[in-house]
Amino acid sequence: MKKQMSDSLTLAVFLTLAGGFQDAYSYNCRGQVFANAQTGNIVLLGQNLATGHPGRALHYLFPLLAFMLGVYLAELVCRRYQNSTRIHWRQTILLAEIVLLVIAGLLPQSLSVAANVLLSFACAMQVNAFRKFRGLPCATTMCIGNMRSAASLLCGYHTTGDPELKRKSMHYYFVIAVFAVGAAIGAVLTQRIGERAIWIAAGLQLIGFLLMFAHEPDPVHID
Template sequence: MEETGLSESKGESQMIRKPKQMSESMILGVVLTLAGGFQDAYSYNCRGQVFANAQTGNIVLLGQNIASGNFQNALHYLFPLLAFLAGVYLSEWVRELCKSFQKLHWRQIVLAFEIVMLAIAGLLPQSLNVVSNVLMSFACAMQVDSFRKFRGIPCATTMCIGNMRSGTELLCRYHITKDPELKRKSLHYYFIILVFAIGAAIGAVASQKFGNPAIWIAAGLMLLGFILMFVKEEIQGETE
């Protein structure tokens, strides 16, 4: 019996010490969500009222301009949409080609792409707003495709509608079943939505104060996320 208890204890210890991916940690989710909210506020306030992340809004505005015969203005919304599709496509190739890398996680490579694109976007003048929005939409697509869950819960860091639906659904299920786990997951979604709103507020203020280079703040947040993934891996290696 003692041996059985000892083996169970060892098993529990191994389960506790089992490493978790930093790419799915809450701290990284907060950092990337802040950057996601920031980008949407920046692109709307500083780059011609185009949404870098909320492509549904861009589709509506694209259709509205086409219906009004403003075909040239419609391109302001069409190009970011195409860039979003290209970003998802590229991120899948990065995952496939780089998933076996040892020194870098493939998601870190995605973050590196994003950092470079946002850094370039901040250098562009107002006359190149379309190019800037294309770069930001491309970066957003790579992020939303690569970072899909945190603490094991599917979650988006660049938009809120899915999080709002999931959080409210879980809240309703909690009130029906009284399962505390459903409440915890629901609060997780509402917390992420709050973080996104904070990022958007910071982005709006920074855009007014710093203008075009304000997007470098979002790039800095992604750089922080890139570094955090290194730190976590180092700690995990020590505990194994």
């Protein structure tokens, strides 16, 4: 079996673009619900409950539950198929995500709650399946952990002068920037295309799926 690219920066770029795109899409096209940023959904859930809007709170509760279920399923796939020689278990996760995003793009505005459930489920599988790139813990669907790591490593570089810490810090800042680019593209294209714009994120994930059939490239250094 060929060595997978699941740890490569190239794959991280495509998955992170898709992650940013999905958050912008769900917020702008599906009722201001976050596909990835579940902390925001928890805040909005509590706010709606506190202000007497339990019906609106369900718009955020269902994606939260879907996210947890997605993590559970992705972990189950890993445990059962991590030794598979036919196809990498992470590719199975990506295929499932692509299918879910395609279905979400077919749903009208009247079914936005269902679309958000599918999106959150898909994002959860991705965040659980792809946790490291170039050996560094890294998320492709959210930024808070990446921001903490970037700032912490940069502080380490400034206090020790170790250039490796600077390189790792720049790795995180690069991924954060890619996420922002994905969100910007998602916001613009969602306004122009509407519900089916999410298929662009599915296309980015499809590229990632195909990349994983290739040999892992030489390390890319970001200085």
